[in-house]
Amino acid sequence: MTGRRRRRPDPEDLSPSEAVERYLRRRRSDATKESIEGWSYRLKLFVEWCESVGIETVGQLRRYDIDEFYEYRSADVKAVTLEGEMWTLRVFAEFLEDIGAVDDGLAESVRIPDIDPADRSSDTKLSADAARSLLSYYRQSDSDYGTRQHALLELLWFTGARQGSIRGLDVRDAHLDGSPYVMFRHRPDTGTPLKNKLEGERPVALPEPAGDVLRTYIAEYRYDTRDDHGRQPLIASTQGRPTSDTVRVWCYLATLPCTHNYCPHEKDIAACQWTERNHASKCPSSRAPHHIRTGTITWLLNIGWPPQDVAERVNATRKTIEQHYDKASPEQRRERLRERMEDRRRSLVDNLDFDTDD
Secondary structure (H helix, E strand, C coil): CCCCCCCCCCHHHCCHHHHHHHHHHHHCCCCCHHHHHHHHHHHHHHHHHHHHCCCCCHHHCCHHHHHHHHHHHHCCCCHHHHHHHHHHHHHHHHHHHHCCCCCCCCHHHCCCCCCCHHHHCCCCCCCHHHHHHHHHHHHHCCCCCCCHHHHHHHHHHHHCCCHHHHHCCEHHHEECCCCCEEEECCEHHHCECCCCHHHHCEEEECCHHHHHHHHHHHHHHCCCCCCCCCCCECCCECCECCCHHHHHHHHHHHCCHHHCCCCCCCCCHHHCHHHCHHHHHHCCCCCCHHHHHHHHHHHHHHCCCCHHHHHHHHCCCHHHHHHHHCCCCHHHHHHHHHHHHHHHHHHCHHHCCCCCCC
8 A cells, every 4th residue: 555645835835935946946947047146146135035024935925025025125225226136026926926826916016116227237338448548558568468468358349248258268269360250159068158048159250450469369378278178268267267257357457547557546556456456346447347348339339330230249139239338428429310310311311302393
């Protein structure tokens, strides 16, 4: 005689932490590791709040609780942070509805703050003038030409790629014979996924001077190392493929203004801690990879690249480009509109007027 089967728990009896774990397991097949980590952190805050107010199961959640959590978080974080947290909570609530753990309509009760689109991203970027000065210095320097910092800056500026995409490049992805370009590939099985997965795979052409820099870097400065999967990272450390944090530090160091010019912050450069590896991020003028990506996108738009072409080059949607990355000044925007008007004038305006001779 077989023993009696133990009844499975009802979905509404899941604790908030158990429900979050179940939700994240479901999402791992269609999301990147970075996305999962971000959602995990945001939902951890919700779980901790539930525990603090005595909510032991998700079946106890009511619309009023969701509003209480909104009020609790809105007192501590900026609206743009709150927006991201509430979107994550809404999608989680939709999952709970799908599995029958909460009443229908709970997800709709998750309030999303209505904020100005301009507030959704920072205005911090590497300006085109700063990039031009930095690259001019590196390209003319006897000691720094072709170094790892120089190669990293050339790649970040002229591809506009995400930090993870640059980190994932191998030596074999740098095609430097003839017209230079790099090929971004999605390799999740060996630790370097692209944010948009296979849709993020693309070749990105480089100007010839940038190609020359990469040739010098590979021949003279690149550490001949492999990562844990036997791959040869293009931007390499002594140990192989650098971590994301390491790439960020290298970027801060590469963009210090005192590298090529005087200190704009009136510091004694010889004694300034900001020039040290562990403190470079504290310099108000140093920039992270994301800031360079933002600067590149703004620059491409300002020099006349169509938004759709920019979006394809940097692997983003046109809407994302215009909402989150385009940091042009009002004067630059007006100039763009004037140039577009002139472009239309050449091809269309001559046929726009009425033919009054008829």
